[in-house]
Amino acid sequence: MRTLSKSSGVSLSLAIAALSVSGGAVAQQQTPTDPSVVVTGVPEPDLSTMAPGPEVKGVIAARNGDKIKVKSADGSSVVIAVLDATRIRAGSGPFGVGRSKLGADALLNGLPVTVKTLQSGAGLVAGEITFRSSDLKTASMIRNATDQRFDEQTAATAALRGRFGDIDKYNIKSTTNVHFATGRADLSPGDKAQLCSTATTAQGMENALILVVGYTDSTGGDDINQQLSEKRAARVINYLQQSCGWKPWRMLTPTGMAKADPLASNDTPEGKAQNRRVAVNILVSKAVDGM
Numbered sequence: 546m547r548t549l550s551k552s553s554g555v556s557l558s559l560a561i562a563a564l565s566v567s568g569g570a571v572a573q574q575q576t577p578t579d580p581s582v583v584v585t586g587v588p589e590p591d592l593s594t595m596a597p598g599p600e601v602k603g604v605i606a607a608r609n610g611d612k613i614k615v616k617s618a619d620g621s622s623v624v625i626a627v628l629d630a631t632r633i634r635a636g637s638g639p640f641g642v643g644r645s646k647l648g649a650d651a652l653l654n655g656l657p658v659t660v661k662t663l664q665s666g667a668g669l670v671a672g673e674i675t676f677r678s679s680d681l682k683t684a685s686m687i688r689n690a691t692d693q694r695f696d697e698q699t700a701a702t703a704a705l706r707g708r709f710g711d712i713d714k715y716n717i718k719s720t721t722n723v724h725f726a727t728g729r730a731d732l733s734p735g736d737k738a739q740l741c742s743t744a745t746t747a748q749g750m751e752n753a754l755i756l757v758v759g760y761t762d763s764t765g766g767d768d769i770n771q772q773l774s775e776k777r778a779a780r781v782i783n784y785l786q787q788s789c790g791w792k793p794w795r796m797l798t799p800t801g802m803a804k805a806d807p808l809a810s811n812d813t814p815e816g817k818a819q820n821r822r823v824a825v826n827i828l829v830s831k832a833v834d835g836m
Contacts, residue, residue, distance in 0.1 A: 737784060740784055758823065
């Protein structure tokens with residue numbers, strides 16, 4: 546009877562170990578084809594296989610599941626699907642410098658966006674969505690209401706904010722528009738009287754908040770119009786608080802929408818005059834409206 550030497554025993558052990566590892570590797574490779582394994586769900590389409598679609602610029606007007614509706618400056622709207630593979634980025638500097646990657650929960654109503662789309666059958670899919678960090682901050686503050694606090698109003702503010710959790714859950718009770726000359730942010734005597742009248746009306750509504758949004762016509766560049774619309778909104782806010790007695794803790798953070806969402810065509814002087822405005826909206830939560 547042949548006796549294995551110590552060295553032979555080591556070789557045999559190594560051979561058995563190698564065979565075990567090899568067998569394990571084969572088993573792992575065969576696992577996906579195991580008929581007992583069932584894969585469910587519909588895989589997302591591969592973005593790299595899709596044809597480029599149009600670039601869409603506008604404001605997110607609505608959101609439903611994995612779809613967003615973007616409203617352009619000309620008033621048209623387009624529905625775009627957002628996938629897990631969609632790149633969502635916020636830029637903090639010029640030319641997109643300092644961009645950070647974000648999730649789909651950053652796509653809030655009222656957020657100005659630029660969407661690079663892809664064709665998917667009869668619809669559009671978002672390949673990349675970009676926006677400015679400052680616009681995201683503004684949209685977030687509008688959604689969650691102002692975070693301003695004053696010592697004498699801390700308790701009242703906390704109680705009110707607890708009932709106003711989401712801008713989408715507000716009813717707009719009325720809207721007052723004040724208008725401006727081209728390139729200006731000055732309030733006329735008539736506008737000032739109208740603003741104080743609006744504040745008095747809102748004072749008579751329990752739990753009312755005011756949301757102020759500034760706009761421009763199509764004259765001038767995008768950056769200048771954005772700054773001008775914000776300046777107009779801020780001017781109205783200051784007058785409502787300082788001269789009309791409206792409490793800051795009942796004011797949502799103002800925002801500027803530049804030439805987006807025009808009331809009339811920018812092709813005529815009359816239409817442009819209507820679009821150079823600040824909208825003062827009186828809001829009441831749907832949860833308490835009518836109570």
